[in-house]
Amino acid sequence: MDSPALLLTTLLLAFLALMAWYWFIRRRQVRPLTVEQRSLLEEEVAFYRRLSKTDKKRFEQSIAQFLEEITITGVETEVTQADRLLVAASAVIPLFGFPGWRYRNLNEVLLYPNTFDEDYQVKAAQRDIIGMVGSGAMNRMMILSLPALRDSFAHPERRQNVGIHEFIHLLDKADGATDGMPEVLIPQEYVMPWLKLMHHEIAEIREEDSDINPYGATNEAEFLSVVAEYFFSQPEKFEHNHPELYAMMSRIFRQEL
């Protein structure tokens, strides 16, 4: 080998070594969950309780990674360790079938002391929103009502979970359009069957012939978020009452619950 080639090879190897070292350090930086955090998950998150030992480990790692990367801020409200874990669990649950995937369109989650209106005002007269994915100046942000988030995990039997609902919107939004068709999740061959099934189920909700939250009939995006709440909170009941939809959701989210 002549010397310029040798130099180039040396430089390339040094560069690769540096990259490997950087990657290793970054991976190492994620602090594992404490015993206290793990027992909080056990107490508060039904989805986690159902996992096998190996999957629990993977769930904990994803939670730790999320907490490392995303800022969680209480707005005029005190946020506890358990609250942070509930936000992280809401994020990790929908993506649990996609190891290594992360939310690239999110920096911060704001926790509000109450419901709010469309301008993110808590004190407005018309405030009935419990969660929202921000747009415009609030891009890359999510807002959740803290009492609603706590309620969601305390009562999985209600089949509603504001955290999961908003994280599904975020996944749906990743392709540019919040339209109930998250292209990142749905392989091409499921697009048509999913649309057909979605429209059929929306029609059933409108005919009041469904136990799916009627809010799901608002539009396709809300339908996706609403059925995902049901799917992840009460999988057995969901499978029993909506076998076809359950099969489709397990394919989309790559999870058998």
Ligand SMILES: [Zn+2]
């Ligand atoms: Zn929604």
